[in-house]
Amino acid sequence: MKKIALLLSVLAFASCKNLADNQYEITGNVDASWEGRNVILEKPGGMMGTTPVDTVKVEGGRFVFTDTVTSPDYYLISVDGVKDQKLDFILEPGAIEVTVDKDTLQKSKVGGTYNNDKLTEFKDLSKGINKKFEAFAKLNKDKYMAAMQAKDSVTSNKIMKEQKVIIEEANKKYVDFMKANPKAFYNLYILQNVAQMGVTKMEEAKKIYENFDASVKKTKRGKEVAEVFANYEKQQAEMQNQPEAAPAPEETAEPAAGPKVGDAAPQFSAPTTTGKMLALKDAMGKVTIVDFWASWCQPCRAENPNVVAIYNKYHAKGLNIVGVSLDKTKDAWEKAIAADKLSWNHVSNLKFWEEPVAQLYAVNQIPTMYVLDAKGKIVAKDLHGPELEAKIKELL
Numbered sequence: 240m241k242k243i244a245l246l247l248s249v250l251a252f253a254s255c256k257n258l259a260d261n262q263y264e265i266t267g268n269v270d271a272s273w274e275g276r277n278v279i280l281e282k283p284g285g286m287m288g289t290t291p292v293d294t295v296k297v298e299g300g301r302f303v304f305t306d307t308v309t310s311p312d313y314y315l316i317s318v319d320g321v322k323d324q325k326l327d328f329i330l331e332p333g334a335i336e337v338t339v340d341k342d343t344l345q346k347s348k349v350g351g352t353y354n355n356d357k358l359t360e361f362k363d364l365s366k367g368i369n370k371k372f373e374a375f376a377k378l379n380k381d382k383y384m385a386a387m388q389a390k391d392s393v394t395s396n397k398i399m400k401e402q403k404v405i406i407e408e409a410n411k412k413y414v415d416f417m418k419a420n421p422k423a424f425y426n427l428y429i430l431q432n433v434a435q436m437g438v439t440k441m442e443e444a445k446k447i448y449e450n451f452d453a454s455v456k457k458t459k460r461g462k463e464v465a466e467v468f469a470n471y472e473k474q475q476a477e478m479q480n481q482p483e484a485a486p487a488p489e490e491t492a493e494p495a496a497g498p499k500v501g502d503a504a505p506q507f508s509a510p511t512t513t514g515k516m517l518a519l520k521d522a523m524g525k526v527t528i529v530d531f532w533a534s535w536c537q538p539c540r541a542e543n544p545n546v547v548a549i550y551n552k553y554h555a556k557g558l559n560i561v562g563v564s565l566d567k568t569k570d571a572w573e574k575a576i577a578a579d580k581l582s583w584n585h586v587s588n589l590k591f592w593e594e595p596v597a598q599l600y601a602v603n604q605i606p607t608m609y610v611l612d613a614k615g616k617i618v619a620k621d622l623h624g625p626e627l628e629a630k631i632k633e634l635l
Contacts, residue, residue: 263330265304267316267337269297277319278302280330282312283570289315289325308332310458311354311424318344323577329354329424357423361416368409375405376541383538384623402537410438414447422452427460431568441471497601500620504529504611507596509563509586512573517561522584523615525557526634531597531607533565534575539606542623543579549628550583556635557613563587563596565605610634 532539
């Protein structure tokens with residue numbers, strides 16, 4: 240009888256999940272200590288980076304969101320009292336089950352629907368890749384910085400080659416995942432990461448996209464990705480149709496020389512993450528660091544904790560930083576800013592190595608860092624760690 244009763248209870252529960260074709264139900268199980276807290280369903284975008292869509296309270300150790308959605312999309316869940324943490328998942332029709340980790344929201348488990356199961360599968364794949372990147376950065380960060388300061392190109396090039404091998408391995412795993420799961424909506428974000436690695440060319444990335452299932456390509460995000468490829472092909476066609484210009488007599492094969500210590504820092508204006516234009520002159524402090532970096536640059540990311548520590552220590556005394564990103568996409572740029580806790584001003588035209596501000600400073604490798612005094616004169620370049628802190632302390 241007990242088995243029959245248990246079976247009936249399971250069937251009764253299953254019938255509650257008899258949702259309409261376009262209906263979703265998100266059920267979250269949380270720790271008892273969160274009773275009464277607000278849980279917020281958020282959509283990426285808007286002035287603050289996300290836009291609240293719905294809010295519910297935790298009752299009886301659970302929260303439930305119910306509504307309709309026409310196609311999969313990338314969403315977030317945040318909880319009152321849990322700062323700087325959001326749980327990402329795919330909002331789609333069906334019963335989505337969330338088991339919330341009260342210590343680390345990002346470690347919560349999401350499943351119950353196809354795309355959330357695939358997102359979890361991809362996250363598990365990424366964990367191993369990220370651990371390898373982190374171990375490499377930890378082992379080589381100081382070596383790389385010392386080699387850069389000593390202008391030891393043999394050592395720095397060796398480290399960059401080793402990093403390239405890890406990037407190529409990660410690229411292959413990501414590509415294999417997309418090919419094996421053509422119906423996975425998150426492929427549209429994985430493809431973006433692959434494109435930023437620079438291993439898979441745009442033409443190859445387009446072929447991968449073309450093999451995605453129609454259900455993925457017809458989403459809003461899918462159409463945006465298709466537009467990126469269309470614009471790329473249009474630009475390539477325009478470049479091929481342009482007559483080849485004869486080089487000016489004064490042109491040489493030597494790279495342009497950037498500003499030197501003692502020069503006035505070139506002034507610039509560029510878009511922030513909100514799209515508002517920010518001028519260097521309006522962002523300066525008693526001392527200002529202009530930091531050229533990117534989310535995809537592992538040496539940059541490895542150095543960020545040192546820069547954060549210096550900024551937190553000296554910002555109140557007059558240190559400002561302007562980060563200039565050589566990213567391609569806003570999503571990756573913003574995620575890196577949040578993940579590394581970079582709480583200073585950031586600008587980028589999202590044009591990769593064609594970033595106008597980087598070209599103005601003749602930046603041909605990153606990280607590249609300039610230190611300016613209160614008058615905007617360059618007083619140091621490419622200092623790191625203790626040397627950078629010593630210089631900031633001296634200037635302040």
